[in-house]
Amino acid sequence: MALSRRSLLRGCAGVGAAGATIWPLTASAARFRGGLLSDPFTLGVASGDPEPDGFVLWTRLAPTPLAEDGLGGMPNTNILVEWELAVDDRCHGVVRRGTVIARPELAHAVHIELYDLQPGREYFYRFRADGYISPIGRTRTAPEPWATVSALSMSFTSCHYFEHGYFTAYRHLAADEPDLVLHLGDYVYEYPAGTYPLPGGNPRDHEGPETRTLANYRQRYAQYKTDPDLQAAHAVAPWAVVFDDHEVENNWADEVPERPDPDFLARRAAAFQAYFENLPLRRSSIPRGIDMQLYRRLLWGRLATFHLLDTRQYRDDQVCGDGYKDCPAALDTARSITGAEQEKWLLDGFHSSTARWDVLAQQVFFAQRDSNQGPERVVSMDAWDGYAASRDRITRAWVEAGVRNPVVLTGDVHAHWAAELKLDYADPTSRTVGTELACSSITSNGDGVDVVGGNHPWAAWNPHLRFYNNQRGYVRTTFTPDSLTADFQVVPYVTQPGAPLHTRATFVIEDQVPRLHQIADHPTPGSPSRRATADLGAATMRQETARP
Numbered sequence: 299m300a301l302s303r304r305s306l307l308r309g310c311a312g313v314g315a316a317g318a319t320i321w322p323l324t325a326s327a328a329r330f331r332g333g334l335l336s337d338p339f340t341l342g343v344a345s346g347d348p349e350p351d352g353f354v355l356w357t358r359l360a361p362t363p364l365a366e367d368g369l370g371g372m373p374n375t376n377i378l379v380e381w382e383l384a385v386d387d388r389c390h391g392v393v394r395r396g397t398v399i400a401r402p403e404l405a406h407a408v409h410i411e412l413y414d415l416q417p418g419r420e421y422f423y424r425f426r427a428d429g430y431i432s433p434i435g436r437t438r439t440a441p442e443p444w445a446t447v448s449a450l451s452m453s454f455t456s457c458h459y460f461e462h463g464y465f466t467a468y469r470h471l472a473a474d475e476p477d478l479v480l481h482l483g484d485y486v487y488e489y490p491a492g493t494y495p496l497p498g499g500n501p502r503d504h505e506g507p508e509t510r511t512l513a514n515y516r517q518r519y520a521q522y523k524t525d526p527d528l529q530a531a532h533a534v535a536p537w538a539v540v541f542d543d544h545e546v547e548n549n550w551a552d553e554v555p556e557r558p559d560p561d562f563l564a565r566r567a568a569a570f571q572a573y574f575e576n577l578p579l580r581r582s583s584i585p586r587g588i589d590m591q592l593y594r595r596l597l598w599g600r601l602a603t604f605h606l607l608d609t610r611q612y613r614d615d616q617v618c619g620d621g622y623k624d625c626p627a628a629l630d631t632a633r634s635i636t637g638a639e640q641e642k643w644l645l646d647g648f649h650s651s652t653a654r655w656d657v658l659a660q661q662v663f664f665a666q667r668d669s670n671q672g673p674e675r676v677v678s679m680d681a682w683d684g685y686a687a688s689r690d691r692i693t694r695a696w697v698e699a700g701v702r703n704p705v706v707l708t709g710d711v712h713a714h715w716a717a718e719l720k721l722d723y724a725d726p727t728s729r730t731v732g733t734e735l736a737c738s739s740i741t742s743n744g745d746g747v748d749v750v751g752g753n754h755p756w757a758a759w760n761p762h763l764r765f766y767n768n769q770r771g772y773v774r775t776t777f778t779p780d781s782l783t784a785d786f787q788v789v790p791y792v793t794q795p796g797a798p799l800h801t802r803a804t805f806v807i808e809d810q811v812p813r814l815h816q817i818a819d820h821p822t823p824g825s826p827s828r829r830a831t832a833d834l835g836a837a838t839m840r841q842e843t844a845r846p
């Protein structure tokens with residue numbers, strides 16, 4: 299598939315190549331010899347958390363990425379890394395250069411936080427270590443907080459289980475050249491090879507055992523990051539990431555593991571450390587033991603505010619044994635999925651927001667999804683349905699604060715969904731007060747099927763559930779002052795490389811009208827499809843409660 303000029307980002311990769319500037323060695327780099335025997339830039343480059351004056355640049359040195367000790371074949375010494383920032387993709391207009399030390403204590407990952415850059419503009423960057431030069435990344439600063447912004451293109455993704463397929467959707471996402479990418483969790487999965495085989499067998503295998511130690515997690519991230527499509531998506535735009543469960547283990551809740559495990563806190567600390575090391579996060583997210591500050595806010599001028607939530611680290615444990623249950627305990631008003639402190643932070647953010655669009659970028663399904671047509675309310679204990687009072691407090695708070703356009707973004711469920719959010723799900727006449735867009739997985743659960751008409755059987759008694767599709771892909775959004783357009787992007791298969799991209803459905807949300815208007819519905823050509831019969835509901839529950 300063709301990539302545009304900028305997505306390839308090869309313009310100044312070769313020092314002295316035609317049209318490129320020579321990158322002079324700094325004095326310290328000229329004296330430095332790291333003794334690296336092969337290219338250490340096997341994990342690509344990334345940038346993240348854009349502010350109006352800067353962002354984070356990231357890379358990690360790993361000449362042998364799959365090394366069992368998680369150290370990527372690096373010597374146990376500090377390595378000098380030079381970096382360069384330019385305003386053009388041929389590196390003529392270099393605006394900043396510097397050096398940073400890659401340390402073995404951080405698996406030779408570097409996180410460079412830049413300040414004093416110009417707001418709302420594109421930049422290009424690269425790294426050099428021991429004579430080797432990295433691929434070039436494209437990134438951008440956010441607009442100034444008071445700026446009137448005419449458009450933002452943002453794509454969001456989740457759940458790329460390496461064993462379940464090729465990350466082709468990321469190659470397509472890169473070709474879109476969005477301004478911003480959000481990743482809503484399950485960046486890696488913890489399982490040893492073959493734990494969850496697809497019906498026709500998995501196309502790829504994990505290296506190493508179930509991730510429990512820092513070495514295991516580092517090796518797992520390195521394996522995922524060798525994927526060229528994932529690297530292309532990181533190289534094209536700044537990402538803002540939040541973890542969900544599989545970055546630690548399935549369905550963990552604060553200090554409670556899925557199954558009894560006396561070493562869980564050590565596991566959680568190791569998982570957080572590796573998450574930080576491998577993603578373009580700011581210093582404010584450096585883990586301290588078992589704690590990591592992940593929830594934060596990003597502003598895109600006056601157009602959009604992104605409230606990035608952490609619904610794992612502070613949540614009460616799932617009740618009634620997790621899974622889909624009719625569970626009165628889930629309605630306990632004392633329960634919280636965010637913890638009190640984060641909830642207050644979010645509510646304060648609603649009151650102070652001046653954004654046209656307030657986006658809750660988070661992990662698990664927000665709207666009620668009652669899987670049972672009868673009087674029993676059978677819902678997912680791991681999603682906001684298992685923390686109904688928490689959802690109710692937050693929903694009422696945005697209504698009371700007069701948030702102009704609340705939109706919830708969701709990962710986790712490995713299927714595309716779109717929903718309208720109700721003030722009270724028990725009352726069918728209740729006001730619609732927001733919208734939810736859930737992205738499918740990039741690969742998790744394999745090829746999937748198109749669903750005729752984009753209907754889910756549960757929508758018959760949950761009429762606020764407006765769209766469902768069980769193929770793999772991502773959601774591409776365009777924000778303007780007047781509307782938010784969401785394209786549900788799908789690939790017809792992931793167990794083979796090279797799938798084409800297809801826009802399965804498009805919804806528009808108009809300013810101050812919290813409803814979903816479907817403007818396109820395109821069945822995927824040549825793709826297997828099924829009707830929304832009752833057994834699709836059972837399959838959905840199986841898909842969500844089977845661990846990947």
Ligand SMILES: [Fe+2]
Nearest residue numbers: 457484710846
């Ligand atoms: Fe997942």
